[in-house]
Amino acid sequence: MTNGDFDEQYLIPESGAVIQDYLDDFLYTSWYTGKRDLIELDSYGFPTEANFRVSTDPLVGTTVRQSIDFQGIPWGNEAIGPREYFRLYRLHTYSLACNHSDWSPDELSIDDVRISPYDPFFEFHTFYKTPVCVKNHFHLCKNLAFFGEYSILYVSNSGIQGQNLLTKEVADVFDFRNSILQKNSICCLSTSQQLGCFSTLYGQYGIFNPKTQSCSIRKMHDESINHIQLLDYKGLAVLGCNDGTVALEDIEKTGNQVIFRGTDAVNSIHPSPDLSLLLICSDCKRVPLFDWRSNQVVDEIFHSDSVLTGSWHPNGHILATGGQDTTLKIWDSRFFKYPIRTLGSQMSAVTNVVFSSTGDSLAAVEQADFAQIYNTKTFSDCQVIDFFGEVSGANFSPSGDTFIVGLDDPMLGGIMEFRTSIPSHLTCFF
Numbered sequence: 001m002t003n004g005d006f007d008e009q010y011l012i013p014e015s016g017a018v019i020q021d022y023l024d025d026f027l028y029t030s031w032y033t034g035k036r037d038l039i040e041l042d043s044y045g046f047p048t049e050a051n052f053r054v055s056t057d058p059l060v061g062t063t064v065r066q067s068i069d070f071q072g073i074p075w076g077n078e079a080i081g082p083r084e085y086f087r088l089y090r091l092h093t094y095s096l097a098c099n100h101s102d103w104s105p106d107e108l109s110i111d112d113v114r115i116s117p118y119d120p121f122f123e124f125h126t127f128y129k130t131p132v133c134v135k136n137h138f139h140l141c142k143n144l145a146f147f148g149e150y151s152i153l154y155v156s157n158s159g160i161q162g163q164n165l166l167t168k169e170v171a172d173v174f175d176f177r178n179s180i181l182q183k184n185s186i187c188c189l190s191t192s193q194q195l196g197c198f199s200t201l202y203g204q205y206g207i208f209n210p211k212t213q214s215c216s217i218r219k220m221h222d223e224s225i226n227h228i229q230l231l232d233y234k235g236l237a238v239l240g241c242n243d244g245t246v247a248l249e250d251i252e253k254t255g256n257q258v259i260f261r262g263t264d265a266v267n268s269i270h271p272s273p274d275l276s277l278l279l280i281c282s283d284c285k286r287v288p289l290f291d292w293r294s295n296q297v298v299d300e301i302f303h304s305d306s307v308l309t310g311s312w313h314p315n316g317h318i319l320a321t322g323g324q325d326t327t328l329k330i331w332d333s334r335f336f337k338y339p340i341r342t343l344g345s346q347m348s349a350v351t352n353v354v355f356s357s358t359g360d361s362l363a364a365v366e367q368a369d370f371a372q373i374y375n376t377k378t379f380s381d382c383q384v385i386d387f388f389g390e391v392s393g394a395n396f397s398p399s400g401d402t403f404i405v406g407l408d409d410p411m412l413g414g415i416m417e418f419r420t421s422i423p424s425h426l427t428c429f430f
Contacts, residue, residue, distance in 0.1 A: 019388060019409050020046040022090065023080075031089040034081035049411040051079055070124045071387055071412050090369060090388070094347055097139060097324060099283055103304035108327060110344040113374075113382045120383045121361060121373050122403050122418035129414040130170050131163050132156050133392040133406035136201060137187050139308055139324070139367060140226055140267065141351040144393025144406040144415070145191040147210050152415065153196060154393065154406055155186045160198065162210065163415060165402070173210055180204075180217060187224065189393070192232035195251075199225035205239060207251055218254060220247070227268040231275065238278070240266035246280060246290070260290055270310040270319075277333070279319060281307040287321055289336070299336045303327065311353045311362070313376070320362055322350025328364040328372075330379055341379045346370040351391065356400030363403060365394040371405055388412055 024046055027036050040050045052073045068074055075083035133154045135143050143155035152163040159176035163169075177183075185200040191210075199205040201224040208215035224242035230251075231238065237249040244262035246269055249255070264284040271278050277298070278290040283306040288297040305325035312319045318340075322328045328350050330341040345366050352365035355376070362379070365371040368390045375381040389407035396403050401420045407413040 019412050022093075023047045023051075023086075025093075026086055026089050029089055031085040032081060033085055034077070034079050038079035040079075052411060069387075070127050070416065071389075071414075072127065072129070073388070073412065086388075087386070091347055094368065096326070096348055096367075099306045099324060100285055100304065103325060105326065108304065108325065108344070109342060110327070111341050112380075113343060114380055115382050115384055121375065122383065122385075122420055124416070125402075125419045126165075126417045127414055128163055128168070128417065131161065131406070131413075131415050132410075133408050133413055133415060134184070135187075135390065135392040135408045136184050137224075137226075138390075139349060139351055140187045141365070141367065141391050142188045142190065142227065142268070142309075142393050143186065144395055144404065145189050145196070146395055146397050146404075147191045147196060149397050149399055149402075151210075152404060153189060153191060153210065154415070155189050155198070157184065160186075160189065160196075160208075165417060173213065174208065174215055188227050190229050192230040194232060195230055197228045197230050197237055199228040199239065203241075205237075205249075207237065207249075216254070218249075220256060224265075226266055229269060229271070231271065234275070238269050238271060240269040240280070240282075242266070244282070246278070259292075259295065260288075262288070264306075267306070267308045268310065270312060272312050272319075272333075273314060273316045279310045279312070279321070281310050281321065281323075289333075301329070301331055301336050301339070303329065308349060308351050309353045311355050313355050313362075314357065314359045318376075320353045320355070320364070322353040322364055324349045326350065328353060330362075343372075343374070343379065343382075346372070346384060346386075352394045354395055356396040356403075357398055358400045361396070361400065361403075363394060363396065365391055365405065367391060371403075373403065385416075385418070387416065 040048045042048050145153050147153050150165040160174045162171045162173045182202050186198050187201050188199045196208050203221045205225050206217045225239050227240040235251050239247045242265045245258050246260035247256040247258045264282040266282045268281045280288050287301045287307050289299045291298045303323040303325050307323040310321045317333050319331050326345040328343040329339040331339050348367040350364050351367050354363050362374045362376050371385040373383045389409040389412050392406035392408040394405045403418045405416045
């Protein structure tokens, strides 16, 4: 795990920090080896997108070898310099939020993982530059979802848009610029087989049908609804709120019932596949497992800092949690005393954790720059996807054959698509 000095863990980054800021600061560090007079700046003095364009001049780049990565950045040109130096700069200076100060990265016990750079589980397929994916809270990064195998829904500055992976077309699904929604307020987007839903930082939420483009916008209270998830065949939605409550919403009756009250902001909620348990991830170090049937907390699992995300394996026994302590923990619901595995991030907090539908793969996506995909046979083999940008969301397709990551950045943002490079022959041990 490479997180830089621990003192920097307590610095909270400004929401919406973008590559211009990092690149501009990078130009004045010892890591920078390019030529500042070749950097194109805008009227505010920030580097522009032109610095990342590949030159068509055959003489440019003849003295320094350019290496184009899958985001289209021409690393190695005379202006920017080599990619590895900017990566080192990001690793040492990226600031993390920290809610609980009684821990240190040096004290975390992280299990060893074999990184597979030459035998990836998923290969890069396409980078969709047109989509403008946004996130409106620095660690609520669930603004991207599949609706069917080849359609992606994502939050944009104007509302909710769609990207077709087959036709490459982008379409407006809902334009909320003239609606009752406050500007740039959507903090969570999720889908089921038939419907979609979103929640906002101002206590609003919506249930919508992308096919008919019908949407019902509702108001719960003035507190942020940090996470919402549909229970499609139950006709219910479960909502996790900033005031520490978890509520059930009847989609047809448009009424909600609070089923859990905590003292810490709920970051995400994750029902088990059989709906017997609800994993409640909050700003507390403890993660309660709530039993729907008895309306009681039946167990707890622990991190060293706030817990941001979780996911259940399709078998209903194994689950994963990720948090601000920069760890991913794997648990067996039949024995919660200790995690099966404790795995470290590359740079920042783990904000998205998701199992594929087959259970063969587990993705742990960080707040920025990195996603790790684990072989769930032993959780000892890992593919690291290395990019630049703040993550707006990440997910697997319904079949598990496609993995997408949304990036919120005006210059380098978009949607990255990865597809399975090897047959799904991995057999889970549980």
